[in-house]
Amino acid sequence: MKFLCTDCDTAMKFKDVTRPEQGSVTALFECPDCFTEIAMFLNPSETQMLKSLDLKLGGNNEAAQPMQMVRSQLETGKTEAMPNEFSPGMGSSETAEGGKCPFTAVISDAFQEEAAPAEPSGPGWSAEALERLERIPAFVRPMAKMGIESFAKDNGHDEITAEVMDAARGNFPAQF
């Protein structure tokens, strides 16, 4: 799959991928010349197909772990199968998108679906802003979140507040 910025006639580059929201992954691509971004939404079946092939959007520089697909994706696996390394058995509530199994982190990383969000490298979110973020429809929330964070960073905000969201609103088609 390749993406072309039709304005610049330049191949777009992978920029980021979100953790799955309701089974759907969003990948961002950016034109290296004009910095236009596009989002590609994978529906749950497409996301699952990517998982089943054990492929990572944006490339994979991690060393492969033995049986990493089976160990991370087998819902009905036993916990003691490989006790010295990980627990492949995963209850559905734990594994839906970002399991508690230690090994799952390897695969979760491949799909950016960590159980807890990674330490933020950019601005933090105020409680009010987070509440507003939650009101954004799930299918556009990841993209909106990234866009707002990008806006805040570009404009020198250390924290994303409701005011920052208002300021960013004009930059996005989705209303929040």
Add this chain to the structure above:
Amino acid sequence: MKTYRELPSDAGSNIIGQVTAQANRLQKRLASVKYTVAIMSGKGGVGKSSLTANLAAALTLKGNTVGVVDADINGPTLAKIMGVRNATLEYTPAGVKPAITVLGTKLISMDLLLAEDDAPVLWNAHTQKDAFTWRSTMEVSALREFIGDTEWGELDYLLLDLPPGTDRLPNVAELIPDLGGVVVVTIPSEVSQFIVKKSVTMARDILKVPIIGVVENMASYVCQHCGEQEPLFSAGETPDAAFQQDLLGSVPFDPKLARSGDDGTLYLHEYPDAPASKALMEVAEKVQAFF
């Protein structure tokens, strides 16, 4: 405007590179395996897994190092038949250490990873709706990992026990381009021969995979009192005539063989002088002679 082929890469995901890395990992593992043999049958219930377990035992008893992949991802039975259901798989950076039978045969099976006896293979997904679109891919990836990520060590033979049907062999042939050959299992009934012919056609004519030969399982019944053998099924054609392939052996039905599978005690090991054991040893000899 540039076209697809004029763009230098897939925007940085390098999907082809990732797939190539997976294939390289598999080939690196297979480099330590002399011969890979798929045991298949178009029909279920012909004793294919039982035959695989005992063929592996026979080859092991003949001094070979043997590994077995239970390629029936959704219906794995070999861990039970081979008596290693309680084995705990061990993870190492070099791979997953397989279960090892009393004879020293190595086995990897989905059964060794499942939590409960009655647990089906269920893959983690946001929803199981429309799972038909990706479940087969999961299974093939699992098979690739079973073959490529198990720490087999040096093997003379790697046997793959395929599920019934013709659909898994093409997957195996793609994963293992140098597949040594296929052993086809049937029983002497017209129904079995009718279905198994499709498997032979798939292997021989479509996939161009070498067929080592046909094993006729449950070929007869051995009287437990007088030792006389009687037909168990109304045979159609003889196997070599039906399939136009070499007959590797006719294995008589023996209730003790079924019981050994239930108990996880290898029949060949327990009853080395039984007619079925002798037939199985002959099959192993012919498999060895093929290579």
